[in-house]
Amino acid sequence: MPKVGIVMGSDSDLKVMSKAAKTLEKFGIDYEMTIISAHREPDVFFEWAKGAEDRGVKVIIAGAGMAAHLPGMCAALFPMPVVGVPLSGSKLDGMDAVFSIMQMPPGVPVATVAIDGGMNAAIMAAKILAVSDAELLEKLKAYTVEMKEAVQAKAARLDEVGYEAY
DSSP: OOSEEEEESSGGGHHHHHHHHHHHHHTTOOEEEEEOOTTTOHHHHHHHHHHTTTTTOOEEEEEEETTOHHHHHHHHHOSSOEEEEEEOOSTTTTHHHHHHHHOOOTTOOOEEOOTTOHHHHHHHHHHHHHTTOHHHHHHHHHHHHHHHHHHHHHHHHHHHHHHHHO
16 A cells, blocks of 8 residues: 655656655655646546545655645645645746745645755655654664765765865
8 A cells, every 4th residue: 555645746747756756665665656737637636635545645745836736735635744845947946836835824734845855755754654663764764874874985085086086
C-alpha cells in the first residue's frame, strides 16, 4: 500500500516531483504518483484526495506553481500531513507559489519546502512516517551520516588538490 501520495498539476512538474519519488525509493517508502489539475478536473482531484486515506496514504506531497492551489486543497480534503512543493517556471520564478502554499488559513496547514524542493519534501514525508517506524528512522539517521561523510570527503579533496584542480 502506498504510504505517500505525490500529486502535481502538469507533466512539466515531473522534473522536480520525480526527485521526491526517487528519494522515497531510496528509503524504501511505497508511494503513488499522479498528475491531476485541480482547476481543469476538480471532480477527479476531489475523488483522489478524499480517497487517499482509504488507499493507505499517510502523507501527501503536492507540487504546484503559480497560484498553487493543489497543496492547500489537498490539506482541506486529506486529514493527515501535506507537504507543498512550490514550483518555479512562472514569471515570478516560484515566489507566487511559495506565498500561496505558505499562506494557508488557520486550521488548514501545509508544510512548505523550498522552491523546486522535491527531494526535501520526500525527506520531510519520511521524517513524518519515521515517528512510528523505527526501521525508517534508522535509515534517516544513516542518511545524515552519509551526507556528513560526503561533505568531509569534499573538504579533504580540496585540501589535497587545491581549489584550482577541484
